[in-house]
Amino acid sequence: GAIVVGPKLSGDPFYPQDLDLLMTLANQAGVAVKNAQLYAQVLLAHEHLNNIVSTIESGVVAVDATGQVSLFNRAAEQLMGLAAERVRNQPLSVLPECVGDMLSETITGGGAKTQPEVQLSDGTTTRPIICTTSPLHDQAGAVLGAVAVFSDLTPLKALEVERQRAERLAYFEMLASGIAHEIKNPLVAVKTFAQLLPRRRGDDRFVAEFGRVVTHEIAKMERLLDRLRALSRPGERPRHLIDLRSPIGDAIEAMRPVFAEKSAVLSAAMGQSPCTILGDHSELEQLFLNLLMNAHEVTAPGGMVRVEVATSADRAIVAVVDTGPGVPPELLERVFEPFFSTKERGSGLGLAICASIAQTHGARIKATNRDAGGAVFTVDFPVAVTATIPVSA
Template sequence: MFSDLTPLKELETGRRRAERLAYFEMLASGIAHEIKNPLVAIKTFAHLLPRRHSDERFIEDFGRIATREIQRMERLLERLHTLSRPSDRLRQPLDLRVPVTEAVETMRAAFEEKNLVVTVVTPPTPCMIRGAHAELGQLFLNLLMNAHEATPPRGMLRVELAVTETHAIATVLDTGPGVPAELLDRVFEPFFTTRQRGSGLGLAICAAIAQTHDAKLKVANQPAGGALFTAEFPLAVAAPAPVSA
């Protein structure tokens, strides 16, 4: 009996190792790619500096571009940090309506600039879950930034929060082109992007944050087109009273 199980177990261990290696390769190549571009920009300037140091325009450009590219690398480090930080200990009871509406407020000016019609629907009573406020804000901000990015001017965006007996369900939908069916499985992968200057970390971070909140994060396309992201959080339940001995 046991000897029959061993090869199966070995197969499973081998499969897991291969999966981890593939994931590591994806992360490593993504990080390398993200760091290479800013480095090349800075290196090129540094190389020309001895010959051009009295060219005021050159020095000005160097300062501006080096600062921008360094900020890009700093942002990458910050985002990788979010991706790797387990926040279980920081979870506390909070009203999910708060990070949702705050994220919408943060994006308000960007939405207005593009003339997007934004509808926000939240229940009249608190949606209590256990969570980390800043991370949840990050999750909704990333979803809203993507929706903003994907939706053409004068398009529509809808953010909805609903509660069932057991869950709080947040929905973000837009009237952009949606996610091509063959890419639906890949959008949560770190460094997967279809955007020119995207890093492809936004949704990977959302997925990591959802996971630490025991939430299910899903993507689909609406029948009429446009992406639909849902995040389903277990509602906080009162801790059972300690049993007296």
């Protein structure tokens, strides 16, 4: 900017002290103009922030270090069924307990917290919400207060239910078409022989062949039914606290002779201490038998398969590692589908049964490949929380 001055009314010239005065005046005016501009910018930024906070769909509540509510946006009003004017500048005890408790813990403990699913009521409807609280610090690191951000999970949950329904339907379709396919071939053989029987009942060779084929095809259908039963039954048997290493050990012992036949090595590293989970011994033995049978089939004579158990505080991860060709990357997810098989005589139910048993044990099963070649099937179990019995002195 500039200051324009005219001649003095007295007609005197401008002296150096007049110029000093004018300089000071100009500087002060400059500072005042700058401050006014900054203030306008701050107001604008504040308004912008307020607009964002009031229009976002997540509830936002801020409290100061004493626990008084300083900010309560529109979404928070709707989700909590509380009017902002009745909450602002009030202690956080006016807030619903679930959010209020998290905020007070964040102020006192100073740490951020997330609750993935809490129930929040607005007085008429109770909704599942996800809530995150974070402390607000000044530049020196002192806690100035805390902010809670929470969102309604209802639409997400509805989508999840929809997705699960679609998945179940797809699984059912896959199962139905697989069963139809597996039963059709033996049925065709039985039907053909049965149609020929009235005419050729006097032909002893035909009757003997009839008996052989029909028995064989019916046995095939019985095996299929057994496997289907294993697929549908897991979870029905009672769960006990068991050492996971025990069913794995039994599956390994059962497979030793067939590995020895191929001169293949089957080794295990299962740790020294028990690994307690809640489960059913025979279902888990079946799971590891299926994995070991697959591993055995891809192992060349002289090759090796290794079973490893790694435990942390809350998980037990079992890995069955082989030295076969591995699973083609595009099939890593598909191998768990019922009736998916790349083997000429495979039912494709082995891994589907594994996945079903894993699921009812709260475990996750996954197929990967080793960089060095070979497949790794991991089953990740939650470790059981065992009660500690207090010892009295």
